Amino acid sequence: MLKEEIKDIIKHSKLWGWVLEPDAKRIxxxxxxxxxxxxxxxxxEQAIHFVGEIGYPVVAKVVSPKIIHKSEKKGVEVGIKDDxxxxxxxxxxxxxxxxxxxxxxQMFRGLELIIGxxxxxxxxxxxxxxxxGIWTEIYRDIILKMAPLRPKDIDNMTKCLxxxxxxxxxxxxxxxxxxxxxxxxxxxxxxxxxIENDFESIDLNPVICSTxxxxxxxxxxxxxxxxx
Amino acid sequence: MDISNLFNPKSLAVIGISLTNERHPANVxxxxxxxxxxxxxxxxxxxxxxxxxxxxYSSVMDIPQKVDLAVIVTRAEAVAxxxxxxxxxxxxxxxxxxxxxxxxxxxxxxDRLVTIAKENDFPFIGPNCLGIYSYPFxxxxxxxxxxxxxxxxxxxxxxxxxxxxxxxxxVKLAEEGVGLAKAVSIGxxxxxxxxxxxxxxxxxQETQVIAFYIEGFGKGEGRNxxxxxxxxxxxxIVLKAGKTSYGIQAVASHTATMAGDYNVFSSVLAQYRVLExxxxxxxxxxxxxxxxxxxxxxxxxxxxxxxxxxxxxxxxLCLSHGLSVPLISESDQMEIRGKISNKIQxxxxxxxxxxxxGSAMDDDFVAAARFLSEIxxxxxxxxxxLPYLPGISSDLGARLSQIYRQSGKPIxxxxxxxxxxxxxxxxxxxxxxxxxxxxxxxxxxxxxLKRFGxx
Numbered sequence: 001m002l003k004e005e006i007k008d009i010i011k012h013s014k015l016w017g018w019v020l021e022p023d024a025k026r027i028x029x030x031x032x033x034x035x036x037x038x039x040x041x042x043x044x045e046q047a048i049h050f051v052g053e054i055g056y057p058v059v060a061k062v063v064s065p066k067i068i069h070k071s072e073k074k075g076v077e078v079g080i081k082d083d084x085x086x087x088x089x090x091x092x093x094x095x096x097x098x099x100x101x102x103x104x105x106q107m108f109r110g111l112e113l114i115i116g117x118x119x120x121x122x123x124x125x126x127x128x129x130x131x132x133g134i135w136t137e138i139y140r141d142i143i144l145k146m147a148p149l150r151p152k153d154i155d156n157m158t159k160c161l162x163x164x165x166x167x168x169x170x171x172x173x174x175x176x177x178x179x180x181x182x183x184x185x186x187x188x189x190x191x192x193x194x195i196e197n198d199f200e201s202i203d204l205n206p207v208i209c210s211t212x213x214x215x216x217x218x219x220x221x222x223x224x225x226x227x228x
Numbered sequence: 229m230d231i232s233n234l235f236n237p238k239s240l241a242v243i244g245i246s247l248t249n250e251r252h253p254a255n256v257x258x259x260x261x262x263x264x265x266x267x268x269x270x271x272x273x274x275x276x277x278x279x280x281x282x283x284x285y286s287s288v289m290d291i292p293q294k295v296d297l298a299v300i301v302t303r304a305e306a307v308a309x310x311x312x313x314x315x316x317x318x319x320x321x322x323x324x325x326x327x328x329x330x331x332x333x334x335x336x337x338x339d340r341l342v343t344i345a346k347e348n349d350f351p352f353i354g355p356n357c358l359g360i361y362s363y364p365f366x367x368x369x370x371x372x373x374x375x376x377x378x379x380x381x382x383x384x385x386x387x388x389x390x391x392x393x394x395x396x397x398x399v400k401l402a403e404e405g406v407g408l409a410k411a412v413s414i415g416x417x418x419x420x421x422x423x424x425x426x427x428x429x430x431x432x433q434e435t436q437v438i439a440f441y442i443e444g445f446g447k448g449e450g451r452n453x454x455x456x457x458x459x460x461x462x463x464x465i466v467l468k469a470g471k472t473s474y475g476i477q478a479v480a481s482h483t484a485t486m487a488g489d490y491n492v493f494s495s496v497l498a499q500y501r502v503l504e505x506x507x508x509x510x511x512x513x514x515x516x517x518x519x520x521x522x523x524x525x526x527x528x529x530x531x532x533x534x535x536x537x538x539x540x541x542x543x544x545l546c547l548s549h550g551l552s553v554p555l556i557s558e559s560d561q562m563e564i565r566g567k568i569s570n571k572i573q574x575x576x577x578x579x580x581x582x583x584x585x586g587s588a589m590d591d592d593f594v595a596a597a598r599f600l601s602e603i604x605x606x607x608x609x610x611x612x613x614l615p616y617l618p619g620i621s622s623d624l625g626a627r628l629s630q631i632y633r634q635s636g637k638p639i640x641x642x643x644x645x646x647x648x649x650x651x652x653x654x655x656x657x658x659x660x661x662x663x664x665x666x667x668x669x670x671x672x673x674x675x676x677l678k679r680f681g682x683x
Contacts, residue, residue, distance in 0.1 A: 116487070122446075145496070
């Protein structure tokens, strides 16, 4: 059953058709998946104070109902090293269309994956898994499976990816935590089925996986048109 | 809804027969059934009269005998009324050949048929279709008897959204000697579509392989379809048309961009072990190979040939399709060498491909095949047979089929399909060993067996 909190977020997000990143992160956390520590604020000093607790470097992203593709609008800044850098980015974001705040969060290193979902006309919810980050659409190393995922589907998803050796630690690189990845896919699959009537597509991209855990660094949930 | 009555009617009313136009589809259907098939057929036209000296009934309700099935070939506007008459007359289903419904925008007219059918538990195929080919009982395809190419009776059933494509595949199955159980052209699939037919053919004893030509599913239908395939237990092959879409616009998410409609279609089919034939060059061999074998293979291929060139080409094709061609160990090679005839012992190459050379005899092929079918490293045999080698005979198909029946390891053969060599080809076909007309096609058959077991 969907929590009331999630239902409320989806309901008010229908105004602009997709879920803003801070709201998407609240949803992700509430279904039991991990996101980086973050602050969402319109107040620069509050952001600086927060970074004082978690430490640099950080990532900053613009939050605006008018900006769905943040990277393309230069609304993402990674590797901010100090207060000065953060101020500069804040002042730049502040002028962007529909600015409703800045999202500042911890930076993680690891293998960048994409986990997504699409509500297909013929097959209903399907789940996509593959190499993530900005090169996603270049390499297109992806696996698609109809949801809900069965244990064997999850197994085959990671097994059949061309980049499987990278997941397992190619040429001495650390391998990622496959149990965590499987858990994530499982939870995501259940979630997708629960919001079947509301969503059009979802990108968790990148999902940053390391030897310890998988963290969802960005999430975009695009809703079906019209209210159901 | 019970659709079993649609396939074995004893009597048939053909409604819409023309008294003046011999090429009218209704007349073609009436004539072929009357003269060549087993069903008892009655002509119907609202005007009555005589056709070929037989009484034409002005309504199905006037036919004095029990009628099992109606073939409706009237104007679109008249179909609903005719259907009501059929129901009143106690007929158990219909094939609606008539066009002029949803395909030209008359959705309401089509919906009326569906409503009437559902209210009265009256199954129908179509509209806008060729209907059912269930030889030797009856056949509603409006292809004149003298022009239809009939495959032999066999295990494959084809369901197609397109009638034209279906007739074309029947020609191709016949050409390749692949037997057909039944064929259904579903047209607009207003009431009965792929899922209902899949459920029916899953239980149909005659049908062992079900092939579909699909242009697209309705909303959520794909989901039901793949789940039914999984339950059905028979190999299901799908050829999809409309893979490309120039309608895809820039979409808002990476997932939606990469998970295009066809990409999803193809992936989900594979997930549920539906065999997707990428094109007609795969569809026919897939039907052939699954008419003979049910089990999947891992894909370790042993190749036996009488020509080095054929062996080399087969290896390239196998490897490029993700199959492996394991080397035969030295000791196993020695053993094979001991089993083949003296005159080729020193010239045959036995590493895999096993090249028995142009001097090989039937016994050499049999010995090599028997040995490979017994070793663990190999789970499928590809036999490239060149009928112009002087030492081999048309008995080979029968002899190799016995090896399959003992070992259970599938054998796929290549024999050039020309008239002169048809005895060799039939030696395989008649003994249920799939036989391809090219090396490439033989490899496609092997690939199908492997794909059947993949995720």
